Amino acid sequence: MKKIKGVIFCAFFALIAYFICCCEFCRSINLNSLTLAIIVGMIIGNVFHKFIPETFKDGISFSAKRLLRLAIILYGFRITFQQIFAVGFQGFWADAFMLTSTYLIGYYLGTRIFKLDKDLCMLTAIGSSVCGAAAVLGTDSMLKADSHKVSLAVSTVVLFGTISMFLYPILANLGIVPAEAFGIYIGSTVHEVAQVVAAGSAVSPQVCDTSVIVKLTRVMMLVPYLFLLGFYLSKKSHTKRTKVPMPWFAILFVVMCGFNSLNILPAVVKSGIIEFDVFLLTVAMFGLGVETNFEKIKGLGMKPILLAGIMFLWLVVAGAVTAKLIV
Template sequence: MAFSKEKRKGTISGIIFVAIVAAAATYIAALAPVAKLGISPLVVGIVIGIFYANTLHNHFPEAWESGIVFSGKKILRFAIVFYGFRITFQQIAEVGIEGFMVSLIMLGSTFILGTWLGSKIFGLDRDTAMLTASGASVCGAAAVLATEPVLKAEEHKAAIAVSMVVLFGTIAMFLYPALYSAGVFDMTPREFGIYVGGTIHEVAQVVAVGGAYGTEASDAAVIVKMTRVIMIAPMLILLGIYLSYAAKKSGGEGGVIKLVIPWFAVYFVGMAGVNSLIHGYVHGGASEAVAGLITSTIAYVNEIDTFLLTMAMTALGMGTRFAKFKGLGLKPIYAAGAMFVWLVVGGYFITKAVVATF
């Protein structure tokens, strides 16, 4: 146990250490050159964590390891639950059926296609393929973090998936505006916003791209992206059911397999529901003073939650050793690249078709 009498001091020291590194990551991410690229503190945190794991790890007390593991597991689940305070059901309703359908189709198709390509075509193990697919299909690094405990995957596999999100998400930030400005994307600003929100990896990247083309594009992009984010809960529940079925099938009919239900994903939806009720109250009958207080409180909660997610990502990086990557070669890049092509090309035609239909 992390907080047993023998491990308590080391666990607390490890958590404090992770928090200090996460604070440094938050500071670096706020610097203008980094912020302009849409690189979140989560990504900076994992980079610093990986640097620590492969250079300075042996110079720090081994007893701190329990605190690092605690940050990457327990604090992670807590942070994912409170990620629900970034979403309201009213926002999802605002973008209409078009945004919902694009989110649903792109999430489902990208996850299934990415998992199949990664494991069957490019030879990745199941966990790495699924983690990479979850990052591309839902919401980048946060989705990888949320999927990792359901798969019970090793830290280095999640780190690989996050690195793919960073690589292709960064490419998307420059590619999408270039193609749209050149007239390659024959879309209205609202259509382009739906397309951006339904296909680009990270929330910060969506904000950066959508915000460059006016309020209509920006609002559509962010709302569709947050629709994708909330879909991570049913996706993880379905994934848990699939893993239980697969384990039972491989273990024979007589085996008793415990159903894997990621309860933190269920609680995440619950928090989104609470936030939706609060949103309705703030915009429906609250006085200006009360509304301001509630809004600022939620913003503060989201800031704390981002820091906790940064801690979790930093801890994940601290458990990542380059030696574990041996033998993978360029397979993750091929798999993530194929998903990226699907998001850019397939996402464009799906967005056009959905908007024309509805």
């Protein structure tokens, strides 16, 4: 019960962000409730933090972590196995290569060249390589990193993902990547699902459909990554019992994908679940924003932004080459 006040606090502002982003203007500039919620949360957490009662803090932390897991599970209602199989091996291999290479480059450069904290490198690399904020938050549920590191990783996703929404339609007009491969290009390289939809729809409906399916396949790859991360963390702990932390939320995410593939639920019910999931993610993002401390982020310097920028450049260039070769 002591968490309820903080949860209501987060839900209240998340609801405001959710309804604001339903307006035509926000849709026209591709501003979603997750982005707005974390921005508002950061402002409140840093400018007005003195006015937040101490009794709210447990609920805010609960919203940023526990509610997030439920949101990731429900995210499975956006994906079907049929959609994944329809893309074929071309999309799968493009996803697998770009995910693996981007993550390894980000982690190596971050730890060896920029000398950044390992947790921050993991979070930033997974955000760029898999599925943006959801991947960052899913990874953090196992790493249990400091909130400011999570927020910084999410911020890089927002920054470079927003740039990609405007960049990719320009690249489509330049003809650098063939039209039939452009959906794979977008889906295998752009950070967030919403950003993929925005970039793809600006090119053509066909490109948008392909890019979303390729992106959702990439989202599914978060599950084996979390298992590998759990195994790594268990080895790192040097305990006698090398028990791998079980990412049950990730397993249930796959179960929800399978259930959604059966197409049992009426469209109106599924639509309602997806909207509720968006709201839960918005609550989690607001809670995360409130827990973010700008002073700690300032102490990290520009290195994390530069690291994310290098990964973004790799996604754009290597993704174009991969899409051209694979189709």
